[in-house]
Amino acid sequence: MIFKAGVANHVRACRARYLADSFWKQVRPRPRTLASQAGSGQQMTAGVMYNWRVAAVHNALARRGKAEGPLTIEDLTSLGHLDQYHYLGTEACDELIQVLGLEPGVTVLDVGSGIGGPARYIAHQSGCSVTGVELQADLAEEATALTKRVGLQDRVDFLIGDFADVCRSRAVLERFDHVTSLLTFCHFPNRADGLKVSWEALKPGGTVFFEDLTLMGPAFTEQEQRDLAEVVGCPSVTSPAVYVEDLQKAGFVDIEVVDMSAPWKTWTKARHVGFRQAQEETVKLHGLSLFESRCAFYEVIDRLFQGNLGGVRITARKRGVAEEKLYRGRASTVSTGTTHGTPSLNEFGITVDATYSKY
Numbered sequence: 001m002i003f004k005a006g007v008a009n010h011v012r013a014c015r016a017r018y019l020a021d022s023f024w025k026q027v028r029p030r031p032r033t034l035a036s037q038a039g040s041g042q043q044m045t046a047g048v049m050y051n052w053r054v055a056a057v058h059n060a061l062a063r064r065g066k067a068e069g070p071l072t073i074e075d076l077t078s079l080g081h082l083d084q085y086h087y088l089g090t091e092a093c094d095e096l097i098q099v100l101g102l103e104p105g106v107t108v109l110d111v112g113s114g115i116g117g118p119a120r121y122i123a124h125q126s127g128c129s130v131t132g133v134e135l136q137a138d139l140a141e142e143a144t145a146l147t148k149r150v151g152l153q154d155r156v157d158f159l160i161g162d163f164a165d166v167c168r169s170r171a172v173l174e175r176f177d178h179v180t181s182l183l184t185f186c187h188f189p190n191r192a193d194g195l196k197v198s199w200e201a202l203k204p205g206g207t208v209f210f211e212d213l214t215l216m217g218p219a220f221t222e223q224e225q226r227d228l229a230e231v232v233g234c235p236s237v238t239s240p241a242v243y244v245e246d247l248q249k250a251g252f253v254d255i256e257v258v259d260m261s262a263p264w265k266t267w268t269k270a271r272h273v274g275f276r277q278a279q280e281e282t283v284k285l286h287g288l289s290l291f292e293s294r295c296a297f298y299e300v301i302d303r304l305f306q307g308n309l310g311g312v313r314i315t316a317r318k319r320g321v322a323e324e325k326l327y328r329g330r331a332s333t334v335s336t337g338t339t340h341g342t343p344s345l346n347e348f349g350i351t352v353d354a355t356y357s358k359y
């Protein structure tokens with residue numbers, strides 16, 4: 001395994017105690033009736049806040065005269081964080097394409113695909129095919145609708161439900177060349193299981209590209225633990241070392257971890273400041289309630305990155321068929337290190353005691 005950019009000196013202990021249940025399961029999809037409400041500046045209540053993203057996309061497209069009909073990829077990527085829910089927007093997707101060497105004909109499984117922005121952009125730029133899995137039905141349905149409007153429906157599709165359940169029940173195992181995930185595993189109550197399913201979904205020799213939150217300081221403070229669990233919905237943020245252990249247990253090899261904390265810290269600060277500066281336009285488009293709630297959220301993220309929160313980009317690999325056989329073959333003989341006690345002759349005709357110990 002390789003650590004890059006100073007991740008090596010992290011501290012393993014993660015004393016944070018988190019909510020046992022998934023945050024995302026608490027924010028089940030709500031009826032899709034917000035587009036017009038938010039657009040007319042009506043206040044949204046907390047109870048209907050969670051599908052604000054679908055409504056916000058509708059509002060923004062309507063404002064540009066594109067409420068219906070065909071769209072270009074740029075129509076969507078220009079919506080910024082309404083299309084790409086991770087950090088560094090399409091720049092991160094460009095790097096993903098480059099690192100994995102994506103090209104026409106290869107298949108990608110995107111874990112926690114949101115409204116489908118990364119899946120569409122990656123498929124459009126590289127020519128590959130992408131299947132997204134998304135827990136929130138309203139996001140996945142909107143992802144499918146937007147994908148059709150940009151004409152990518154033959155190469156990009158979305159499955160609705162919990163990643164592990166969907167993969168295990170829909171026979172998508174051993175089907176993909178690559179598994180990607182941008183800021184999703186941090187939301188899993190059981191990240192280790194998510195990593196195991198990712199490994200199972202890959203063809204032998206397949207690779208992964210994950211971006212995720214991690215503990216970078218010595219330990220989270222109590223306030224940080226609360227913010228992560230209750231505001232950000234992230235019950236499984238650990239140090240990179242614990243992450244790597246989970247990856248190894250899932251079967252991954254050739255693990256590389258790149259520290260993304262510095263660029264993400266700068267980016268999340270700029271997002272917070274920029275969002276506040278755009279108050280007038282945002283309130284006009286999406287309403288005051290949404291503006292205030294997003295401000296509060298972006299402020300918490302900004303503060304967490306000033307503290308013990310950081311992030312990583314992880315790439316790793318599933319062994320190929322021949323490599324797996326070699327690995328298992330070695331493992332099956334390493335304990336005895338003998339040729340079953342049968343003496344043999346060496347090239348000089350001298351008996352060799354085959355019960356030597358392996359080095």
Ligand SMILES: C[S@@+](CC[C@H](N)C(=O)[O-])C[C@H]1O[C@@H](n2cnc3c(N)ncnc32)[C@H](O)[C@@H]1O
Pocket residue numbers: 024083084085086111112113114115116117118133134135136139161162163164181182183184187188
């Ligand atoms: C921060 S968003 C990132 C979305 C997308 N990767 C992007 O960058 O635009 C995390 C997404 O993961 C989804 N998610 C969380 N837990 C999930 C699970 N167990 N199975 C599938 N999706 C999940 C959430 O609903 C949310 O859309």
